[in-house]
Amino acid sequence: MTAAIDDTYLNDWSGTRYGTPVGLERPRTTDELASILREANQSRLPCAIQGGRTGVSGGASPSNHELIVSLERMNQIEEIDTASGIAIVGAGVVLENLQSEAEKLGWTFPIDLASRGTCQIGGNAATNAGGCRVIKYGTTRQSVLGLEAVLANGEVLGPPNRLLKNNAGYSLSSLFIGSEGTLGVIARLALRLVPVPPVRRTLLVALNETTNVADVLAAAKLSLRDALSAFEVMWEDFVEAAMALPGNERQLPSSFRGRRAVLIEVEGSDEASIESLLELYVTGQMEDGTLLDAVLSLSNQDAQDLWNVRDSVAELQAGMRPYVGFDIGVTPGKHDAVVTAAKIELLRSLPQCKSVFFGHVGDGNLHAVVGPCNSREERAEVDRIVYGQLPPLESSITAEHGVGRKRKPFLLKSRTQTELNAMKTLKSAMDPNNILNRGRIFDMP
Numbered sequence: 001m002t003a004a005i006d007d008t009y010l011n012d013w014s015g016t017r018y019g020t021p022v023g024l025e026r027p028r029t030t031d032e033l034a035s036i037l038r039e040a041n042q043s044r045l046p047c048a049i050q051g052g053r054t055g056v057s058g059g060a061s062p063s064n065h066e067l068i069v070s071l072e073r074m075n076q077i078e079e080i081d082t083a084s085g086i087a088i089v090g091a092g093v094v095l096e097n098l099q100s101e102a103e104k105l106g107w108t109f110p111i112d113l114a115s116r117g118t119c120q121i122g123g124n125a126a127t128n129a130g131g132c133r134v135i136k137y138g139t140t141r142q143s144v145l146g147l148e149a150v151l152a153n154g155e156v157l158g159p160p161n162r163l164l165k166n167n168a169g170y171s172l173s174s175l176f177i178g179s180e181g182t183l184g185v186i187a188r189l190a191l192r193l194v195p196v197p198p199v200r201r202t203l204l205v206a207l208n209e210t211t212n213v214a215d216v217l218a219a220a221k222l223s224l225r226d227a228l229s230a231f232e233v234m235w236e237d238f239v240e241a242a243m244a245l246p247g248n249e250r251q252l253p254s255s256f257r258g259r260r261a262v263l264i265e266v267e268g269s270d271e272a273s274i275e276s277l278l279e280l281y282v283t284g285q286m287e288d289g290t291l292l293d294a295v296l297s298l299s300n301q302d303a304q305d306l307w308n309v310r311d312s313v314a315e316l317q318a319g320m321r322p323y324v325g326f327d328i329g330v331t332p333g334k335h336d337a338v339v340t341a342a343k344i345e346l347l348r349s350l351p352q353c354k355s356v357f358f359g360h361v362g363d364g365n366l367h368a369v370v371g372p373c374n375s376r377e378e379r380a381e382v383d384r385i386v387y388g389q390l391p392p393l394e395s396s397i398t399a400e401h402g403v404g405r406k407r408k409p410f411l412l413k414s415r416t417q418t419e420l421n422a423m424k425t426l427k428s429a430m431d432p433n434n435i436l437n438r439g440r441i442f443d444m445p
């Protein structure tokens with residue numbers, strides 16, 4: 001049976017394989033999904049739940065003897081209700097497909113990730129994905145009105161709530177968002193859409209050496225207000241490495257060399273007001289010496305070129321394999337200090353490894369890639385150094401990617417033992433035979 005399973009189902013984007021599964025199921029409907037889980041539960045067969053496999057925490061990758069349950073065939077956009085701005089979709093709909101179908105009707109789904117062409121809406125909800133526009137639209141949780149989920153025993157909780165306000169008892173949908181497939185399998189969702197913004201402009205700024213990222217963020221929030229839709233920071237090493245990659249679109253002015261850069265995006269309803277807002281902001285920040293230089297997109301292609309600098313991450317990672325990736329959450333104001341301290345210690349302890357720091361700093365989320373790390377000891381040292389910079393219980397070991405298997409050993413840095421016990425109580429109530437994504441997030445006794 002295993003021989004028939006294509007290799008692509010054996011791991012997620014992190015590339016780590018955990019074992020040989022016993023089979024692959026690809027249901028087309030909630031009923032088919034329910035009957036697969038009912039049978040698996042009766043025979044105590046553990047299941048690995050898979051969306052688009054773009055996750056980087058090892059959650060979707062099967063272990064030995066697991067049954068893969070892929071949602072890829074539950075990919076129907078059932079309805080786009082333009083009167084109320086709601087979409088009803090199957091969990092297997094690819095994010096980009098929903099965005100482009102909704103955009104044809106003047107609406108869009110505001111969650112946006114670089115993995116948009118492959119990740120699925122069900123996977124986005126299961127990981128509570130963030131992405132580049134959380135500062136304006138929130139995480140996936142804020143865009144899900146309700147969902148239909150299949151429990152481990154095959155019972156179906158649904159149909160998805162589509163009311164904006166509904167306080168009739170517990171919000172059961174919320175339980176599944178961010179639970180990484182450990183409490184149930186998301187089958188269908190009711191989503192909030194937003195009107196396509198008529199104007200979007202992107203600005204890339206180089207920071208002065210003494211400028212604090214937190215001050216730039218605060219000024220951007222105050223000046224650009226509701227128009228601010230992305231605030232992405234790239235530290236010096238990232239900018240340098242991205243500019244060294246082939247492709248003219250990454251050729252920034254030489255003033256960006258050796259500097260931290262911030263990509264700022266704004267959205268609005270008319271060009272003139274958005275452009276004058278940006279001009280006021282940039283002029284003010286240049287005059288007080290916060291910014292050294294700025295590049296403004298004048299067309300969609302310019303904007304794409306600026307985003308390409310930020311989206312260079314996949315290529316940068318490829319050149320640093322085997323690497324250790326981080327997805328940490330820290331409170332505003334602490335980013336520069338965390339990055340500086342981690343860089344100093346990494347350089348001292350592991351001078352052979354490169355590191356790049358970047359992230360959705362507008363929502364407190366910092367990413368880092370450190371590599372190549374060829375031995376287990378090197379990887380453990382990198383973890384020790386980076387996680388060692390985080391204030392216990394006031395930071396997150398994963399702001400958006402999820403715990404999966406990779407971050408399981410560090411969970412108690414961000415959660416108390418009491419919180420972990422409550423999670424386990426919930427898990428054993430909802431999945432008493434521990435068949436759903438066993439060993440992800442935490443281990444059950």
Ligand SMILES: Cc1cc2nc3c(=O)[nH]c(=O)nc-3n(C[C@H](O)[C@H](O)[C@H](O)COP(=O)(O)OP(=O)(O)OC[C@H]3O[C@@H](n4cnc5c(N)ncnc54)[C@H](O)[C@@H]3O)c2cc1C
Nearest residue numbers: 051052053054055059120122123124126129130131181186
């Ligand atoms: C280039 C790149 C850029 C990325 N950028 C971002 C980013 O900016 N922000 C961000 O948050 N993430 C980002 N990611 C990570 C990833 O794309 C997200 O975590 C995404 O939400 C995963 O969706 P998926 O469908 O690929 O899920 P998978 O990888 O298949 O699964 C992820 C987890 O969800 C579970 N799961 C999947 N579908 C279901 C379902 N229907 N029901 C229950 N459980 C399910 C899986 O078991 C697994 O535990 C990025 C990844 C890549 C490769």
